[in-house]
Amino acid sequence: MFAYIVRRVLATIPVMAVVALFVFSLLYIAPGDPAAVIAGDQATPEDVERIRASLGLDRPYLVRFGAWVFDILRGDLGVSIFTNLPVSLMIKQRLEPTLSLMVVTLILAVSIAVPMGVIAAARVGTFIDKLVMAFAVLGFSVPVFVVGYLLAYIFALELEWLPVQGYTPFANGFFPWIENLILPAIALGSVYIALIARITRASMLEVLQQDYIRTARAKGAGQRSILFLHALKNAAVPIVTVIGIGIALLIGGAVVTESVFAIPGLGRLTVDAILRRDYPVIQGVVLLFSFTYVLVNLFIDILYTLFDPRIRY
């Protein structure tokens, strides 16, 4: 098993290298002259040249790539074209709100979606099952910002139960912090909940047909313990996998959710950077999110081997 973990960790290195190469190469494969696009329509030729130099586009591709990778390994993501601040510093300042939003969404989504999927599988074909499946299709179809605005309109503007927007740092106390995160987390989690609920149901349906479930029933185990102890444990692998894969949805959705709820996180940073065409910032955020995504999935893969002795490599 140790050998497997080492191999799995090593296998992520080429993936991360491809991510880095791809994100870096976007500057070169984008149609047209990126320096001119970034400089905007009112720019003078000098501005364009200055941006070209700051992006390193005036140097040969491989030289530039080598220097860039070396900088990243030292934690240097370059300098923002707009603010002239180091990108890594700008990211660090915006990290907490995004991290909070992600963690709250993750906990909320998993604790809603898994029981939903389990119940749908236990009552397969009934009204409850159809309701869960209908919700899943709806969750896939209604974009994050639509859910966000709807929730904010109902629970913040009309009912005034929760704040409309904004963010309070965790240091100011748990309740002010969570209060601002509930609506964004539900909005961001809707797709994620739909995805997890669907996979949980499918995986549970498969497990519930197994012989050991019949044995458990025969020995008189209660329905709840069969579902949540015997079955869910064995249905866990695809569920945990999709929780990992779905993090890509959370990352993409966070950009929009933060705009809707005015949360000053990495998503806002990305949107602001887009409007100013501040490519180094976008590059840094994309790289950070992609590496996080790869590492989370690596972690989940390793987790299996620890929790599921059936997996042998």
Added chain:
Amino acid sequence: MASASVLSPAGVTAANVAVAAPMGDIMPPVKARSGFWGFLYRNPTIAVGGTIVLLMVLMAIFAPLLTYADPTALAPARRTREPSAQYWFGTDMLGRDVYSRVIYGARVSLIVGFSVAICASVIGLTIGLVSGFVRWADSIVMRVMDGMMSIPPILLAIALMALTRGSVGNVILAITIAEVPRVSRLVRGVVLSLREQPYVDAAVAAGTRTPVIIWRHILPNTIAPMTVQATFICAAAMITESILSFIGAGTPPIIPSWGNIMAEGRALWQVKPYIVFFPAIFLSITVLAVNMLGDGLRDTLDPRMAKRI
């Protein structure tokens, strides 16, 4: 009645046994509706989803006939009017008619959705076929696809849009690039499992050349899963387009798109929520319809996959 006497117990003659009436008399004939309408009758999700998509397409094509105002005409004097008989969905910050903008906005969403679905399918199919058949290319191509798949698709599209000028064509290109890796992986998986099929072995043994095997035996079998996948890509692309436009990285503001209209309504949404909600409703219904179509197609075209999810 030779057949009756063979089936009857000994001693029972045809005379004292009530001969069963022909089946048609006791059982009402099963109304096996056939053809196109029967197919829709048996697959209500396809029927409902397809009808809504069709209506949206018609709405997009005939937008000039369905609207009463120019979607780009500015009229600062009558800005942010509430919905009324005159302005069905109200007017936005610049006095443009939201109803007309929403109807015209269907064009961008549908063009982007369909174009991305077609482009991503064709490119993904090609890459998947090459990867599934050319052994030395497989590991390289799949490493690249793994890398691209590690970049969350929306972020990849955002990064691409930051480097190009906002236009419908560039939006399609950016979302296609973000969607291709998943399609390639799917096709490659299908190709690899098809290659193990006995009929492919038989074709190889018969000396069929590889291009012919791909064309005659592999390609037709990828059509069903590809069609299903293309529908889901279409839905995802419409959502991504609206997100890109919403955050200002998509369609240029001059072309009304559902994402754009919402982006413009964002600043005012607490006082004038209708500017955001009307395009949101149209977008959600369209995506829902496309997803329903996809679910229905999956159940009919690809029963194995349907069982898994």
